[in-house]
Amino acid sequence: MPVDPTNDLSRDELQRYSRQIMLHQLGSEGQRRLRSAKVLVVGAGGLGSPALLYLAAAGVGTIGIVDDDVVDASNLHRQVIHGTSDVGRPKVASAAETVRDLNPGVEVVEHAGRLTSANALDVLAGYDLVLDGTDNFPTRYLVSDAAEILGLPCVWGAIFQFAGQVAVFHAGHGPTYRDVFPEPPAPGTVPSCAEGGVIGVLPGLIGTAMANEAVKLITGMGRSLLGRLVVLDALDFTWRELTIKPDPRRAPATELIDYEEFCGVTRATPPSADDPAAVDVAELASLLRARERGGADFDLIDVREPGEHEIVSIDGARLVPLGRFIAGDVQLDPSRDVVLHCKSDVRSRQARELLVAAGHPSVRYVAGGVLAWVREIEPHKPLY
Incomplete structure (x- = not known):
């Protein structure tokens, strides 16, 4: 040509x-x-x-x-x-x-x-x-x-x-x-x-x-x-x-x-302000303090990739990449509340849908993810 x-x-x-x-x-x-x-x-x-x-x-x-x-x-x-x-x-x-x-x-x-x-x-x-x-x-x-x-x-x-x-x-x-x-x-x-x-x-x-x-x-x-x-x-x-x-x-x-x-892509629409499954970062900070005192019990899960977790993480979160949820390779205690987070909240909402479909009774996600956490709670940490 x-x-x-x-x-x-x-x-x-x-x-x-x-x-x-x-x-x-x-x-x-x-x-x-x-x-x-x-x-x-x-x-x-x-x-x-x-x-x-x-x-x-x-x-x-x-x-x-x-x-x-x-x-x-x-x-x-x-x-x-x-x-x-x-x-x-x-x-x-x-x-x-x-x-x-x-x-x-x-x-x-x-x-x-x-x-x-x-x-x-x-x-x-x-x-x-x-x-x-x-x-x-x-x-x-x-x-x-x-x-x-x-x-x-x-x-x-x-x-x-x-x-x-x-x-x-x-x-x-x-x-x-x-x-x-x-x-x-x-x-x-x-x-x-x-x-x-x-x-x-x-x-x-x-x-x-x-x-x-x-x-x-x-x-x-x-x-x-x-x-x-x-x-x-x-x-x-x-x-x-x-x-x-x-x-x-x-x-x-x-x-x-x-x-x-x-391609089966879910459009990344922002969560509703009154979404009962959403946890804002101020509430998460309060929940983590309560968990440290023994006044709350929940599992905070980071669904990002390991490299992302190395750059910045929320103290107290454990890493379980989204791919494991998609593969059905995640076993969680159904008696414990689960809070999920990712970089924003697209992947955490996807992981929540998978857990809810699998029958887990209490799953929430962090609105805005780690980006919102850094901006509002720990601004000394890096963004990416």
Whole structure:
């Protein structure tokens, strides 16, 4: 799918891109194809950061950025397009500013907000290809389906802890994300990077590989990863290559659906103020003091992952990750009250539903989780 080249390069462009124009596989024609290209990057986080930097540096003429998040201090060890002074800013604005500073010749289009079924086709329309650097399953299926409907190639990457994956999807020419992952994993069975962690350099490796694939697709150089999925183990630093093919039985995507429903994701609505199952952090602090005096008896359970518990915890809570509740691998004394907490309260409410369904008579959750606890009760402890 090489992009049609534009007119001759200017003197400044010849100088800026001289080192890659010297490559006979690319040359001035390839550089003109890059200048003509319009690339959409979905996600200005770990994968989007290096991809955006290298696409801009390579001379891609138009780069669109989609993101609905703001920069947090916990992002900075891996999301290298943002700096400390950007904390609290929208990621789209921060990333766009960095791209413009790196290469003023690039036109940056800011798509601030969440990509949804209602806007995805409009957002992707007009681009030559899309890079999917998202970190959740509903958006991955959404990007894949929207790209298929519009006939766009999609460069996809994923990371978790020390492992990364990269592939190129293009309906009608090779497999799509749905061909490789026809069904999403059960909710809660695959922790996000926010829950399971990620080594900071890994998204740099995978995001740069994604940018490399985009440059190859735009210019027609080399052999793309279409039909291949590469897997990186960063601890051993080994790459494995898997052959992937379209599923001939799969019905093509013709319309966008409710992807959160498809993935079984419960929308994170805040608990009602009068929810009898909710325990606010002030009440929890009082209950813990009473438990120390022998005036209360309850089991406070942290349903986060071990790494999260190491960063910050509530004294007196014991760790039982949500995955054990999902697997039915938790035995609790039915005579004791249970109070659950997580980072906010999404996972603790999920664990509560599982315990209630299993017949436990008294289960509550901490509204706002450990984040609310730190902000209101122990502000000297770290947030993440």
